[in-house]
Amino acid sequence: MSRWAVLAARNLLRHGRRTFLTGSIVVVGFVAVTMTAGFVSQTFSSLKRATIRSVGGHLRILDPRAAGKTDDEAATILLDDWPALAGLLSRDTRIVQAMPKLSFFGLVVKGDKSAAYLGTGTIPALEKQASLAADTVVSGAFLSRNDADEVMLGTGLSRAIGAKAGDLVTVMTTTPDGGINAVDATVAAVLGYPIKELDDRILFMPYGAAARLLKAEGKANSVVVLLKDDRDTAREAEELPRALAAAGRPVVVKTWLDTAAFYKQVRLLYISIFFFMGLVLAVVVVLATANTMTMSVFERTREIGTLLAIGMERSSVRALFLLEGILLGVIGSGIGAVLSLLLRAALNASGIMLPPPPGATHGNVLHVDFIPLAYGAGFGVMSVTLLVAAWWPARRAARLNPVEALGHV
Amino acid sequence: MPILEARALTKTYRLGDERVVGVQGATLTLEKDAFAVIAGPSGSGKTTLLNLLGLLDTPDAGTLVFEGADVSALDERGRARLRRERLGFVFQAHQLVPVLSAEENVALALWIRRLPEHECRSRARAALLDVGLGGLEGRRPDALSGGQRQRVAVARAIVGEPALLLADEPTASLDSETAGRLLDLFARIHEERRVAFLFSSHDPRIVERADRRIHLSDGRIASDERVPAGARA
Numbered sequence: 001m002s003r004w005a006v007l008a009a010r011n012l013l014r015h016g017r018r019t020f021l022t023g024s025i026v027v028v029g030f031v032a033v034t035m036t037a038g039f040v041s042q043t044f045s046s047l048k049r050a051t052i053r054s055v056g057g058h059l060r061i062l063d064p065r066a067a068g069k070t071d072d073e074a075a076t077i078l079l080d081d082w083p084a085l086a087g088l089l090s091r092d093t094r095i096v097q098a099m100p101k102l103s104f105f106g107l108v109v110k111g112d113k114s115a116a117y118l119g120t121g122t123i124p125a126l127e128k129q130a131s132l133a134a135d136t137v138v139s140g141a142f143l144s145r146n147d148a149d150e151v152m153l154g155t156g157l158s159r160a161i162g163a164k165a166g167d168l169v170t171v172m173t174t175t176p177d178g179g180i181n182a183v184d185a186t187v188a189a190v191l192g193y194p195i196k197e198l199d200d201r202i203l204f205m206p207y208g209a210a211a212r213l214l215k216a217e218g219k220a221n222s223v224v225v226l227l228k229d230d231r232d233t234a235r236e237a238e239e240l241p242r243a244l245a246a247a248g249r250p251v252v253v254k255t256w257l258d259t260a261a262f263y264k265q266v267r268l269l270y271i272s273i274f275f276f277m278g279l280v281l282a283v284v285v286v287l288a289t290a291n292t293m294t295m296s297v298f299e300r301t302r303e304i305g306t307l308l309a310i311g312m313e314r315s316s317v318r319a320l321f322l323l324e325g326i327l328l329g330v331i332g333s334g335i336g337a338v339l340s341l342l343l344r345a346a347l348n349a350s351g352i353m354l355p356p357p358p359g360a361t362h363g364n365v366l367h368v369d370f371i372p373l374a375y376g377a378g379f380g381v382m383s384v385t386l387l388v389a390a391w392w393p394a395r396r397a398a399r400l401n402p403v404e405a406l407g408h409v
Numbered sequence: 410m411p412i413l414e415a416r417a418l419t420k421t422y423r424l425g426d427e428r429v430v431g432v433q434g435a436t437l438t439l440e441k442d443a444f445a446v447i448a449g450p451s452g453s454g455k456t457t458l459l460n461l462l463g464l465l466d467t468p469d470a471g472t473l474v475f476e477g478a479d480v481s482a483l484d485e486r487g488r489a490r491l492r493r494e495r496l497g498f499v500f501q502a503h504q505l506v507p508v509l510s511a512e513e514n515v516a517l518a519l520w521i522r523r524l525p526e527h528e529c530r531s532r533a534r535a536a537l538l539d540v541g542l543g544g545l546e547g548r549r550p551d552a553l554s555g556g557q558r559q560r561v562a563v564a565r566a567i568v569g570e571p572a573l574l575l576a577d578e579p580t581a582s583l584d585s586e587t588a589g590r591l592l593d594l595f596a597r598i599h600e601e602r603r604v605a606f607l608f609s610s611h612d613p614r615i616v617e618r619a620d621r622r623i624h625l626s627d628g629r630i631a632s633d634e635r636v637p638a639g640a641r642a
Contacts, residue, residue: 003520010508306504309465310565311493312521313486403466406500 008323015296022292023332026386029281030336030378031343036277037374038344040270042367048230050356051263053132055256056099056122057224058233059240061085062252071259075103078176078219079251085223088247092240094232099126100220102210106173108153108161108203115160117153117203119173121210130226133191133204140165140189147208150188156200158190165190171205175215183213194356233257282385289389293325297397304397305405318398325390329383336382337375344368410477412573412605413439418461418471431457433628435471439607441572444599445621446608454628456577459609463496463575464488476572493521497566497604501578503558505550505565511537511557512546515564522569536564540594556587560594567598573605574598580612592618 012019052058066074079085082100089098102121107114124143128134133152134142143150151171153163163169165187172182185205193199211217227236237255244251257263297304307317352366415438420431432454439445439462447455460466461473464480467488472481480491492498497518505514515533537546540560550558559579566574576595580588592614599606608615616622624632 003526007506007509014508302502302504303506306500306506307517307521308489309463309492309498309500310518310521311489311491311496313489316521403460406465406504 026332027336038368041369056131057226059225082220110161113161136191138192152189152204154199154202286389293393308402314398321394325386329386414474446619449625453625455609497571497574499576503562536568
């Protein structure tokens with residue numbers, strides 16, 4: 001360590017209690033920032049998983065005519081021969097599964113009660129593996145076979161028509177060619193969907209039954225692709241259209257993030273809260289440190305006068321005080337990092353259950369992620385913050401008149 | 410060539426709405442082998458004149474020539490460089506850095522010259538030995554007596570091998586015996602190292618031992634007396 005760093009360190013220790021208190025603020029600030037970053041990261045991960053499960057996969061493959069269309073407009077455009085498309089997709093080793101989705105709407109009737117629904121035709125086995133619906137069954141059993149005349153209803157929807165698992169309901173809809181069709185189906189399950197607006201309207205039907213109802217065999221609004229690894233999403237979104245076009249099957253590919261407005265809003269909100277909290281912490285650290293350093297300059301006025309008198313450059317006096325500030329920041333951050341890691345380990349081992357994140361059905365065990373960037377940024381931000389806090393007192397020290405400083409009482 | 414020439418130095422201060430004369434038209438020449446004292450009652454301007462001559466303060470008027478060069482118009486950095494390299498200071502209170510050992514306090518005067526650490530340390534130890542503090546290098550100021558602290562301050566002043574050592578009331582906070590030993594030390598350093606000394610003091614022991622007695626009164630040089638060797642204490 002350089003001679004000046006040693007001197008700065010000893011000056012910090014000169015008023016141990018004061019340095020301890022100021023350093024504690026740095027430590028707490030560092031721990032708060034890194035723990036919050038870890039917690040927010042885990043929340044984002046949970047929310048991301050929930051969002052992907054709500055879609056049923058990472059990518060949605062649409063007919064090329066859906067390019068540039070809104071979701072509502074794209075919903076009326078059907079892909080032809082989805083099994084052939086799924087066959088092409090099955091060659092991609094990054095893909096777990098590809099399932100068709102048929103979207104439709106209409107009325108579901110039981111006895112003299114009816115309610116509007118938003119329906120999804122899907123392959124039960126694939127849907128069960130990939131989708132949020134599988135997690136939300138509150139009564140009955142998940143759809144059994146692809147050709148069975150069965151439905152699953154959201155709790156709100158089932159309540160609206162007085163249906164329960166095992167009941168027979170009539171599902172009516174408008175076919176793509178403008179006709180009206182209906183099918184009698186057994187309520188296989190009632191779902192407790194986590195979003196009320198959907199819970200009041202949602203209906204699932206096996207793809208085979210839905211295709212018959214819509215007279216759209218082999219067609220699908222989209223094919224939803226589940227990837228093995230989330231990190232492949234962007235690459236696959238870029239490569240798949242090219243690969244499929246080369247195979248004579250042009251498509252439009254959208255990622256789960258393209259339509260995840262809720263996820264984006266929550267993420268933006270959390271990041272805003274995180275930065276606001278960080279800003280408040282930085283202000284607290286700046287004020288506390290500036291106060292400590294100002295007191296230090298005041299108490300050491302004669303000493304500063306001596307240093308100037310024997311020929312120390314003013315810039316060196318300033319640097320000495322800035323060094324004290326940076327040192328406090330680095331040491332405080334170092335202790336904060338150790339405490340943060342210990343606290344993280346303790347919390348992660350505690351098994352505390354958290355409530356479900358927005359849009360999810362199950363809570364998660366508390367897990368604070370280790371974010372190396374947050375620790376690195378914490379060191380950087382704390383050092384810069386302390387540097388800023390020490391700047392004014394250091395400037396004041398450097399501008400002292402040596403004659404007046406030597407006579408300071 | 411004299412080490413220092415002051416011509417008509419004037420310094421005034423503002424005290425509220427009033428302007429107070431610190432030094433008025435001070436003219437003097439100091440030789441390289443001077444062992445001089447600026448004497449006078451409290452408030453006569455001794456410290457003000459010493460600060461001007463030591464480049465700690467700037468005059469309102471007049472010129473100051475140090476080692477043949479006009480330093481009146483030197484900027485802050487130039488004056489700091491001269492203080493660092495050619496001048497030594499001993500203050501009334503020792504003004505040591507409490508968190509540094511005796512050796513480090515002395516080395517500090519060389520650290521600010523950015524000299525290598527081993528050179529700073531070895532020269533600091535030699536200076537401490539020279540002032541009679543061998544073996545106390547590792548002690549911090551609070552573990553030293555008042556006289557020892559002042560000797561550390563002297564070591565700090567001489568370690569840079571200055572041409573001129575300025576001492577402002579160096580014995581004021583010392584008892585008579587300690588002050589006497591400190592004066593002996595000053596005299597020995599003056600003889601052995603050929604360093605010019607300029608004291609500011611009203612301590613009769615210093616005045617009696619000085620070869621030059623510059624008396625100030627109300628900021629003016631009232632008398633400037635060169636004392637033959639035989640007439641000194």
